Amino acid sequence: MLTRERVLEIFKKADVLLEGHFQLTSGRHSNRYLQCARVFQYPEFAQELCAALAKQFEDKDVDVVVGPALGGVVMAYETARAMKTRGLFVERDKEGTMTLRRGFVIQPGERVLVVEDVVTTGGSVREAIEVIKDLGGEVIGVGSIVDRSAGQADFGVPYASLIQVAVESFDPTDCPLCKEGTPAVKPGSRK
Template structure:
């Protein structure tokens, strides 16, 4: 069984947790950033965490695991491998999350949505909408890190390898900006 202590050990070993002044995908600012992509450099860590989360969904008869590009692609693939399910990913086209590359979800398919990090859950909600539009059944959400500390409700089973609350600020109320000592950085894949 994957323990919180083991997950934290993995996060520390893979240098996932960053300190500074960060612009989150949600548009909010934070003094911490979980760069979960760094875990994905280590297949053994990714497999260990995915195995622990896959155990939470063994009884759910998952047909498909889908993740949003980019953060959810590798993690959803590893979860699908562990669950012996098909793997898909959704990506943005003209600002909207969509299925491309000939991907589709059969009507009634049991789908697990996977993501690396959630703060507001926006990308996961967009993927859930795609699954529903395709008439699939969302049976759960699996994430590496839940930055909301379990406060987000997707109307389905949610399991996170680590659930934590990292303080974030509205840009107009950001204490770090007001101090003016640290530059604002967007460490993810999108530019400022």
């Protein structure tokens, strides 16, 4: 099993933890941001992390691994590779609705593992789960590299992460960084 220390070592080498003033996808603000996409520029780190996550679901008989774009694209591929199965991703259409595109197919009854790099509120994961269910897939679990939800993530299926990281966040109306006049930047993939 991959240790917390090893995950943090990988994060340090890949320069994942950013400090400043950030607007999170949820709309909340934070003085720290985990840019896990930086891990995926190093194939050896992606392989190590995703193989460790796959191991946590090896007894679940997974048919396909699905990740929400953008953070879950490489992760779905690497996790699926470790599980010797298919890897797909869901993405937003022009209207902003999460959907399965590009000729990808989930057959009714297929057992699906949903993966995401960082889970904070779990919004993208929940959207991916709805797409899969609408197509008749059976979501058997959710996995992430980082759980930022303070243990509050509940998807109605087993959930596992490689590491829990507490990063303080603020409502924008009560953000101390905003009160200091520091502008917030939005480093995530969602507009």
